[in-house]
Amino acid sequence: MQSLTLIVITKNEAANIERCLKSVPFASQIVVVDSGSTDGTVEIASRLGAQVIQTPDWPGFGPQKNRALDRATCDWVLSLDADEYLSEGLQREIYAALSTSKDQAFRFPRSSSYCGRFIKHSGWYPDYVTRLFKLGVARFSDDIVHEQLVVDSPVATLHADLMHESFKAVEDVLAKLNAYSTAGAIKMRDAGRRSSLTQAVLRGCWAFLRTYVFRLGFLDGSRGFLLAVSNAEGTYYRYVKLWLMGQSQTGSDRPP
Numbered sequence: 497m498q499s500l501t502l503i504v505i506t507k508n509e510a511a512n513i514e515r516c517l518k519s520v521p522f523a524s525q526i527v528v529v530d531s532g533s534t535d536g537t538v539e540i541a542s543r544l545g546a547q548v549i550q551t552p553d554w555p556g557f558g559p560q561k562n563r564a565l566d567r568a569t570c571d572w573v574l575s576l577d578a579d580e581y582l583s584e585g586l587q588r589e590i591y592a593a594l595s596t597s598k599d600q601a602f603r604f605p606r607s608s609s610y611c612g613r614f615i616k617h618s619g620w621y622p623d624y625v626t627r628l629f630k631l632g633v634a635r636f637s638d639d640i641v642h643e644q645l646v647v648d649s650p651v652a653t654l655h656a657d658l659m660h661e662s663f664k665a666v667e668d669v670l671a672k673l674n675a676y677s678t679a680g681a682i683k684m685r686d687a688g689r690r691s692s693l694t695q696a697v698l699r700g701c702w703a704f705l706r707t708y709v710f711r712l713g714f715l716d717g718s719r720g721f722l723l724a725v726s727n728a729e730g731t732y733y734r735y736v737k738l739w740l741m742g743q744s745q746t747g748s749d750r751p752p
Contacts, residue, residue: 497595499524499570501631504546505560509578510535512661517544519581520574522591529564537578556640556679568631575627575636575645577660580606585656590628599652601629608660610719611669618713618723619706625658626651641679673730680730681737691738700732 502523506513507530517526526546530538531554541548549567554560561575572594576582582590586604593602605622607614615621626634626645634647663669684691707713708724716723 497522497591498572500572500574500590500594501525501527501568501570502574502576503527503529503561503564503568504541504576504578505557505564506530506533506537506541506578507554508533508535508537510537510540512578513537513540514544516576516578516581517541517546519587520576521587522594523574524570525568527564527567529560529567531560556638556643558636558639558643561636561643562638565635571631573629573631573634576658579662580658580660583607583657583659586654586658589654589656593628593654597652600633600649601626601647601651602654603627603651604654605657606660607657608662610663610723611665613716613719615716615719615723617711617715618708618720619711620723624653627658628654640683641676642683669726673726673733677730677733677737680734681741684734684738685741689738690742691735693736693739696732696735696739699735700728703731704728 500520500523502517502520502525504513504516504527506528510533513528526544528541528546528548530541530548530550532550538548538550547567549563551560551563565573565575574590589604593599603624603626606625608620608623609615626647629645629647633649634645637644637646663672704724704727707727708720713720713724
């Protein structure tokens with residue numbers, strides 16, 4: 497079997513990091529790049545054998561993941577978020593791929609939970625993500641949020657689920673909604689995008705309809721409704737923040 501480096505970026509992930517790292521028992525190298533954890537994340541990762549690099553700044557998700565990638569030395573790289581872990585089925589598939597496959601990159605479905613339940617519709621499943629690749633054939637985009645893995649080879653598919661405990665409670669939803677809407681607004685502003693209050697309202701409404709109706713979120717029960725609402729809020733606030741950034745640049749206080 498060829499060797500594998502597991503890379504993870506962290507900040508205050510003490511509740512998740514041990515499960516994440518232990519789900520890849522065949523990793524020859526573990527690289528954790530931490531951006532200022534104060535909850536024991538670094539100590540837990542170090543105890544589990546990770547090479548921990550602490551960074552004083554936060555450049556965004558894409559650049560931070562590339563920092564971790566630059567420390568990888570094995571034949572293959574597996575990139576996980578701290579709140580993700582391999583199912584037993586995916587462990588077996590990846591182990592087999594490292595032993596026999598001639599492909600250079602793999603994607604697999606991701607099963608995400610929302611406030612205690614795994615979501616099977618709402619546009620959340622199957623959420624294919626490319627995370628396993630030969631060293632040297634891929635890098636992450638420089639986006640500060642919603643980064644993409646740019647792969648210079650065809651991508652094959654594995655079939656077992658990557659598990660993702662994305663939102664444990666409503667408090668997690670609200671915290672990420674605020675952080676991601678800000679990062680998303682900055683990304684759009686830097687790309688030359690503009691917004692208005694009317695656009696923010698309309699896009700928020702469309703996000704709810706798309707999640708709950710067109711992507712069958714109603715089949716996910718109460719969690720599907722809550723998810724659709726939070727998607728709508730995240731979209732609304734992203735465009736509101738972009739609109740306010742534009743107003744601060746122009747000094748305008750005109751009505752929207």
